[in-house]
Amino acid sequence: MENKKFSELGLNENILKAIDDMGFEEPSKIQAEVIPVLLEGYDVIGQAQTGTGKTLAFGAPILSKFERSEGKIFAIILTPTRELAVQVNDEINRIAKYTRVKLLPVYGGHPIERQINALRKGVDIIVGTPGRVLDLIGRGIIDLSSIKFLVLDEADEMLNMGFIDDIEEIINNCNSDRQTLLFSATMPEEIKKLAKRYMKSDTKHISIVKNSITVSTVKQYYYEVKQQDRFESLCRILDVDEPSLAIIFCKTKKGVDELVEAMQARGYNVEGMHGDMSQNQRLNTLRKFREGNLEFLVATDVAARGIDVENVTHVINYDLPQDTESYVHRIGRTGRANREGVAYTLVTPREYRALKQIERETKGRIKRKEIPTIDDIFLAKYRSMVGRIRETLEGEKYKRFVPLAAELDEEFNLVDVAAALMNMVYTKEISYEYTENILGGTLEYTRLFLNVGRVDKLNPKLLIQFLNDKAQVDKDDIGDIDILQKFTFMDVTEKAAKSILKHCRGKKLMGRKVNIEISKKK
Numbered sequence: 001m002e003n004k005k006f007s008e009l010g011l012n013e014n015i016l017k018a019i020d021d022m023g024f025e026e027p028s029k030i031q032a033e034v035i036p037v038l039l040e041g042y043d044v045i046g047q048a049q050t051g052t053g054k055t056l057a058f059g060a061p062i063l064s065k066f067e068r069s070e071g072k073i074f075a076i077i078l079t080p081t082r083e084l085a086v087q088v089n090d091e092i093n094r095i096a097k098y099t100r101v102k103l104l105p106v107y108g109g110h111p112i113e114r115q116i117n118a119l120r121k122g123v124d125i126i127v128g129t130p131g132r133v134l135d136l137i138g139r140g141i142i143d144l145s146s147i148k149f150l151v152l153d154e155a156d157e158m159l160n161m162g163f164i165d166d167i168e169e170i171i172n173n174c175n176s177d178r179q180t181l182l183f184s185a186t187m188p189e190e191i192k193k194l195a196k197r198y199m200k201s202d203t204k205h206i207s208i209v210k211n212s213i214t215v216s217t218v219k220q221y222y223y224e225v226k227q228q229d230r231f232e233s234l235c236r237i238l239d240v241d242e243p244s245l246a247i248i249f250c251k252t253k254k255g256v257d258e259l260v261e262a263m264q265a266r267g268y269n270v271e272g273m274h275g276d277m278s279q280n281q282r283l284n285t286l287r288k289f290r291e292g293n294l295e296f297l298v299a300t301d302v303a304a305r306g307i308d309v310e311n312v313t314h315v316i317n318y319d320l321p322q323d324t325e326s327y328v329h330r331i332g333r334t335g336r337a338n339r340e341g342v343a344y345t346l347v348t349p350r351e352y353r354a355l356k357q358i359e360r361e362t363k364g365r366i367k368r369k370e371i372p373t374i375d376d377i378f379l380a381k382y383r384s385m386v387g388r389i390r391e392t393l394e395g396e397k398y399k400r401f402v403p404l405a406a407e408l409d410e411e412f413n414l415v416d417v418a419a420a421l422m423n424m425v426y427t428k429e430i431s432y433e434y435t436e437n438i439l440g441g442t443l444e445y446t447r448l449f450l451n452v453g454r455v456d457k458l459n460p461k462l463l464i465q466f467l468n469d470k471a472q473v474d475k476d477d478i479g480d481i482d483i484l485q486k487f488t489f490m491d492v493t494e495k496a497a498k499s500i501l502k503h504c505r506g507k508k509l510m511g512r513k514v515n516i517e518i519s520k521k522k
């Protein structure tokens with residue numbers, strides 16, 4: 001069956017024109033199914049994966065059916081967070097481009113007087129958070145007694161503990177002949193049951209969720225880490241992947257603050273977002289992130305639901321989400337509208353079972369990935385440098401340096417010069433020289449200290465393992481072996497020294513015979 005076109009769904013011309021301006025070619029599945037049903041007048045519970053255009057699915061038909069009745073509010077849309085209220089308001093405003101519908105976002109943390117003034121001038125559609133809406137109802141500013149539409153975006157969250165009382169109170173202020181619409185990417189059974197109370201008996205349930213609750217455009221991975229290595233691991237992942245925009249989720253506000261501070265100390269372009277920050281600060285941070293002036297957003301679950309930022313390439317669960325719903329919404333901040341994205345989750349061995357449960361419940365696949373080694377970082381940086389060199393060479397700007405480079409040619413070997421420049425870029429770009437705090441004493445640690453000639457620092461067992469493991473040996477290590485020859489093993493036991501000898505004597509590494517002599521501590 002061919003996909004339906006927007007023009008076949010029954011929307012009016014003004015709305016179709018605006019959708020066309022937005023550049024959307026065809027409706028998503030949820031849009032194609034929900035729009036006609038809403039236009040017919042049904043209540044709808046709509047479930048579809050994150051980033052599949054649910055906002056337009058309810059926004060377009062509401063606007064299409066709009067009729068002004070002086071001084072009356074036509075529709076109210078409730079969202080769990082202030083940022084989401086602003087965003088949904090903006091998105092619907094775009095669809096309302098050729099109508100004269102007036103929208104207003106109302107949310108806490110913003111001067112109520114201004115909202116009151118705007119409401120007095122006449123508003124058709126309100127997009128708001130429950131607390132502020134109730135406040136305005138209480139003051140007699142908002143009257144919902146003749147609305148045509150009530151929407152609960154992120155409905156399962158809105159009907160959950162934190163919001164249910166407010167929502168019930170708001171619903172009690174609404175007329176009963178309205179259409180009620182519930183939307184979310186997750187819709188647990190108990191929430192659907194609860195929803196019956198507020199909806200008509202012929203409510204349509206439209207669910208587009210097929211195989212897994214998560215979108216297939218998001219590739220999911222986990223990293224197993226030790227608790228004390230969490231931060232180090234994160235930095236390595238970021239240094240290898242170089243995400244252009246990433247959201248990193250933490251469990252607590254304090255966790256957000258601490259991670260932001262630690263990341264800033266290492267030079268990452270990062271800011272935090274959580275419920276204790278001023279509303280201005282929250283919106284500013286999100287704006288910077290949207291505009292691409294901020295690479296990393298560290299947030300609590302306030303940013304987990306609904307937030308739509310184009311080109312978020314990575315979502316990282318620095319802390320494991322509390323439940324499956326939170327996981328689904330968090331990772332849904334990437335891979336939106338058929339774009340690609342990756343989601344990483346850091347887990348300690350103790351958290352592994354909880355992760356497996358999430359995997360089962362989402363029916364997705366979360367694959368294991370290994371924490372990048374220093375070599376991985378080195379290689380990734382090298383590749384990205386080569387890419388940028390190639391780009392630069394395709395342009396013209398670098399040519400102003402050609403005469404100066406020619407001068408360098410007289411004094412230095414140009415291969416050395418290139419290597420020096422690369423080293424300058426490398427040390428500037430990695431979050432820090434990964435030398436001190438290496439993941440719990442590993443082979444890599446061994447390699448590293450060999451490189452700097454600090455054999456005295458080494459764990460003999462690891463050293464042996466290192467020398468044994470040919471896979472670990474590459475060209476660079478030939479130098480190390482030479483260093484090794486000259487070294488006196490100061491701090492290893494005699495037994496260890498003997499076993500090093502035994503393991504290494506006569507062996508070949510990269511085609512070179514290993515020749516080690518060990519002398520006792522004096």
Ligand SMILES: Nc1ncnc2c1ncn2[C@@H]1O[C@H](COP(=O)(O)OP(=O)(O)OP(=O)(O)O)[C@@H](O)[C@H]1O
Nearest residue numbers: 024026027028050051052053054055185306308337
């Ligand atoms: N038909 C379409 N074609 C292309 N892009 C679309 C279409 N409809 C909506 N979009 C865009 O897709 C993005 C995601 O839409 P939206 O935020 O409504 O998703 P959602 O389903 O509400 O996701 P979530 O569950 O995370 O809230 C938005 O940037 C929106 O403008």
Ligand SMILES: [Mg+2]
Nearest residue numbers: 054055153306
């Ligand atoms: Mg949404």
